[in-house]
Amino acid sequence: MRFSTLLKYPADWMTGGQQRSNGVVVSSRIRLARNLCDEVFPSWAKPDQRMHALDRILPAVEALPEMERGFSKSLDSLSAIDKRVLVERHLISREQAGNANGSAVVINRSQSLSIMINEEDHLRIQAIFPGFDLEKAYDFIDRVDSSLEQELDYAFDTKYGYLTSCPSNLGTGMRASVMLHLPGLVLSHQIGKVIAAANRIGLAVRGIFGEGSEAQANLFQVSNQRTLGESERDIIERLQRVIERTIRHELAAREKLLEDNATMVRDQIGRAYANLRFAHVMTSKEALNQLSLMRLGMDCGLIPEWSDESLELLLMEIQPAHLQLLAKETLSPEQRDVVRAELLRTKLKSVPEPDMPSDSDGTWDATSPSGDETR
Template sequence: MSAAAAAAPQYPSVLRPASAPAPGINRLALALAGTSTGLLIYVVLSPKRYPPHYFDKQFITVDEWIQQGVGNFEYYCPEKGATFPPYKWLDRLPDLSQHNNHTADVLRRNPGLYDELKRRATENGINLGKGIKTGIDNISAQVDEQVGVVAGDAESYSTFRELFDEIISRLHAYPKDGCQPHDFHSEKLTDARIDPLGKCVLSCTIRVVRSLEGFNLPPSLSFEDRREVERVIAAALAGLDGVSKGTYYPLPGSLSYTDTTLSKSEEARLKEEGLLMPEPASTIVLSSGIGRHWPDGRGIFSSAQRDVYIWVNNSDHMEIFAKARGDDVKGSFERLMRMVGDLEKGLRDQECSFAHDDHLGYVSTCPSNLGTGLRISLEMRLPNLMDRPDFRDILGKLGLRMMVTEASTNVCSVENTHTMGLTEVQLTNDFMRSCTKLVGLEARLEEGIDVDDEVRAMFSDK
């Protein structure tokens, strides 16, 4: 065992997978892709070594900082600063003065909060340290508004309410006594086009996350429970018919599902279209525990029409999304909600349901996805707006944020900021109005019209 693996803390017994291997497994070919070299690496393990507790160096060529997060141990990698011990009660937290995430900021502003919460645990044995490890290990945010905490199970949100309520308020401006409303009726969406001339909007993606009732969330899933989550979801998907019918493919290297395999051509297509589930090649992901046992128990569902997809056991039990070219938000919403409804019926046949709470809405691993769990994203070409120094401020005023920028093509990905407090229909209509405003501003700038007064008026509105 490597020194790093030996030093890595193990899960408490309630979370530790049984040592017995799955029946019929002789060898495991564990595929890891997405390394800095772009190579596809296979790790072979015997039955007694599966699920993996660490990787033997004789089989390893992938970077060790990734190795330490895809076995069964908590992520421990001094090279990356990932040394926070989640199952130890520290007298005090490490220095958080340079950390740039919401969790570190809350703990920094309230020094007594860690002591107040650190000895609590959910009925499943999940404590505060497990949730905040990713925020302590990672000093600098790699994306805007890094949250810095994950929920290991649904109960975490109530057990550590003092922390989660503050973060939820920051992310969504959602009150502590709020009740999350829902409305899935697509006929209530506006028929107005966002980009009628087709000059600005390249593509549309709408996504919701869902978790299964009665299971830990992915950061704390045991090896067996991760497979059971996959089995339940795959069985529900297999019963779909009509336009929702499709095929479930396990990720290459997973031995948990053998009814289908992902062909090289299909894998290449998914990768080309940005639909292949990303590998856990991020310290933020690895410290959260989401990468454990990778790629076992993970897979991708593709509808027969190739317009709705589902990722299984990535950051959440399910990430369901619909994609379309252009600005077809309403059509994508309709397809997505049809799939969600059909899947919910299929889960009932498996005596299972979505995890939901009156206050939190649909339960998710990250507090940023609570409530509706709805994210709408448009890939937009806005060269003139993106040249403005106040572009991000304009987005913020419109309830939007920019996630990805390709400077060479003046293309950005714009999505809604909040997922809580409003219904699915309200969030979508607000998003469409805001993006229509962006398209209008871009058109006027393209024509050489000054929009400074219009922008100032936006910020003066209450």
């Protein structure tokens, strides 16, 4: 599969909106860290050692049935923008994009499976599925991992489990994470409590692009931090319980906002709709946050459901590297803001106007005796 083909077809998780849990869960991800027992780990390996490990690993990965007609490329053969596009699609990490020497990535056609070779570890195996489906993602990646283990000798210790470059990944070597859309908790100023509660029980809460990234578009990744001393199933079950509780809190927060601050919610959703439909300059941060509010409007029934485009896909298409590929040239930040606004106007032109309740349903009426007509 060519790079252009990869870009032409969006990942399954980007178009799986109908599988989201009540508009809260966007995607579920399982990632495994693995190393070969008789090769120097990538972080300490010299260039020729990294190439030797790559030459051993790549054929085994490409031969997987799941990778039939997939995308396989060494990172040093991709441009800086191409690598950034893969980061924006969550197919490689920022760390791998910045250290391409002796590195490669193999991706299946649906982009539900990507395997990074010579990132921090020899193998970073990742599966992303739409909606709240950690069990399905784990079963899938476990089959892939078992197939690779028959061909490659993993570094494993009976006491410490799978050996990894970073001690925090020892044991299962597994990170399970769920991407959540939490505008209700953000707007009601409860998100801080949720993050603190997750941290207290050994979970990490990060932004849209994982560790070190900002939580934009009201999107948060919740994942396990401990990988040693627990089985894979135990980790998944504990994370599932927390996610289920977070979903309930988010839906309750949305309901309360609509009961207590309906005018504020409708105003923000209406402004987001207007900005996205008609603005001619739009920064990345502003676009992400406005799309989040539009998604909230659809989930709450204030904007009719729209089937022409996935909002999850738009979150990727408005990122800097995707915009520059679209324009087929390097763009300054100011130019990207103009191209981004044009793209949003085009993509969202068929979105129906918000279906807001009338003022008799509780919104402020400037023509009523209680309204201040001089404001």
